[in-house]
Amino acid sequence: MNLLQNKVCIVTGGGRGIGKATAKKFITEGGIVIIADYDETSGSSTANELGENCTFVKMDVSNSESVRSLIDQVKNEHGRIDVIVNNAGILQDMTLEKMDEDQFDKVIHVNLRGVFLCTKYAAEVMREQGSGVILNASSVVARYGNYGQTNYVAAKAGLEGMTKVWSRELGKFGIRVNAVAPGFIKTDMIAGMPEKIIKMMGDKVPLKRWGEPEDVANLYCFLASDEASYISGAVLPVDGGVVV
Numbered sequence: 001m002n003l004l005q006n007k008v009c010i011v012t013g014g015g016r017g018i019g020k021a022t023a024k025k026f027i028t029e030g031g032i033v034i035i036a037d038y039d040e041t042s043g044s045s046t047a048n049e050l051g052e053n054c055t056f057v058k059m060d061v062s063n064s065e066s067v068r069s070l071i072d073q074v075k076n077e078h079g080r081i082d083v084i085v086n087n088a089g090i091l092q093d094m095t096l097e098k099m100d101e102d103q104f105d106k107v108i109h110v111n112l113r114g115v116f117l118c119t120k121y122a123a124e125v126m127r128e129q130g131s132g133v134i135l136n137a138s139s140v141v142a143r144y145g146n147y148g149q150t151n152y153v154a155a156k157a158g159l160e161g162m163t164k165v166w167s168r169e170l171g172k173f174g175i176r177v178n179a180v181a182p183g184f185i186k187t188d189m190i191a192g193m194p195e196k197i198i199k200m201m202g203d204k205v206p207l208k209r210w211g212e213p214e215d216v217a218n219l220y221c222f223l224a225s226d227e228a229s230y231i232s233g234a235v236l237p238v239d240g241g242v243v244v
Contacts, residue, residue, distance in 0.1 A: 002030030003225040008078045010034045010070070012061055012118060013088030015042030017187035018137070021213035022085055025221045027054055032078065036061075036070050037088070061088045061114030071121040083133045083224045084122045086115040089155075091189070093148045104151045111155035112162075119166060119177075127173045133224050134170075136163050136179040138235060140243045143181070156181075160235050167233030176232040178223050183239025185211045206241035 009026050013019040014035035023033045023046060033054045037043035040058050047056035057073060060066040074081055089111045092103040119134050126132025141149060142156035160179055167177040184201050190210075202210050216238050222228055223236075237243055 002028075003221060003227065004083070005030035006032065007082040007224070008032050008034070008074065008080055009083040009085070009224065010036055010074060010081060010118075010122070011085045011087055012036045012059075012114070013038075014085075015039050015044075015046050015056075017189070018182065018185060018213045018216045019085070019087040020046050021217040022087065022220045023054060024050055025214070025217040026083075026224070027051065029221055029225070031083075031224075034070075034074055061086075061118055062109040064117050067114075067117040067121055071118075071125060075125050080129050081122055081125045081132065083135065084118060085135045085137070085220055085224075086118050086159075087137045088114055089137060089152075091149075092151060094150075095148050096150050099150055107151035108155055111152065112158050115159050116162065119162075123166075123170055123173075123175060126175045127170070131174040132170075132176075134166065134175065134177040135220055135223055136160075136177070138163075138179040138181040140181050140183045140237060140239050143243055163235060164233050171232055176223075176228070178228075178231060178233070179235040180216060180219055180223070181235055181237045181239065181243075182216050183211060183237065183242045185213060185216060185238075187213060204242060205239070209240065211238060211240060 009031045011019050011023045014023040015037040026033050027050050035043050035047050035056045036059045043056040047054045059070045092107050136159050138160050139156045141153050163179040
């Protein structure tokens with residue numbers, strides 16, 4: 001039996017990177033996947049690539065009407081929502097001195113408010129059905145900070161706090177809530193980085209390499225499955241030991 005056989009799974013920001021790898025893993029394990037992404041090009045392309053059990057919905061996680069529409073559409077079409085992976089996120093890196101309010105607000109709206117909205121509305125469906133799994137994308141920077149990422153770190157640290165609150169509030173409804181904190185992962189975000197910097201960062205990792213999107217996707221899949229039925233309120237790193 002596949003780990004996610006016939007489970008209805010939403011992956012926000014599922015068009016590329018870790019989100020795409022997660023959608024692919026879920027499909028491989030028998031899941032029915034809805035890729036919810038603001039980028040119509042990558043989102044629809046990935047859904048087409050992954051086949052008939054994967055569909056794309058264009059949406060904006062920071063907009064409550066857009067989120068509500070997504071949740072209603074999935075419930076109406078599939079009758080339930082078993083898993084939501086709150087993976088969508090953006091970067092607007094700048095030092096504190098140079099960061100303006102708009103750059104701060106944009107990242108908070110997508111990376112923190114977006115997780116709040118998606119979880120709030122998905123949890124309504126999960127409460128009714130008496131089960132569900134909510135998985136939030138944090139980062140190792142939530143634990144130790146990162147130069148030039150006031151907004152991003154604030155969002156990820158807040159997300160970890162919300163994960164713990166929700167695990168307490170929603171557990172009695174059969175809903176598990178966990179967060180995954182990736183370290184240095186090979187995604188599109190590193191495409192413009194100098195090779196020297198990429199190697200230097202990889203050397204900082206005890207395993208002496210960058211992680212692959214599939215490394216994160218594998219953990220999401222386990223946490224989404226019944227194999228992790230007694231895990232809730234956890235923040236689990238996928239970082240090669242960089243934070244110990």
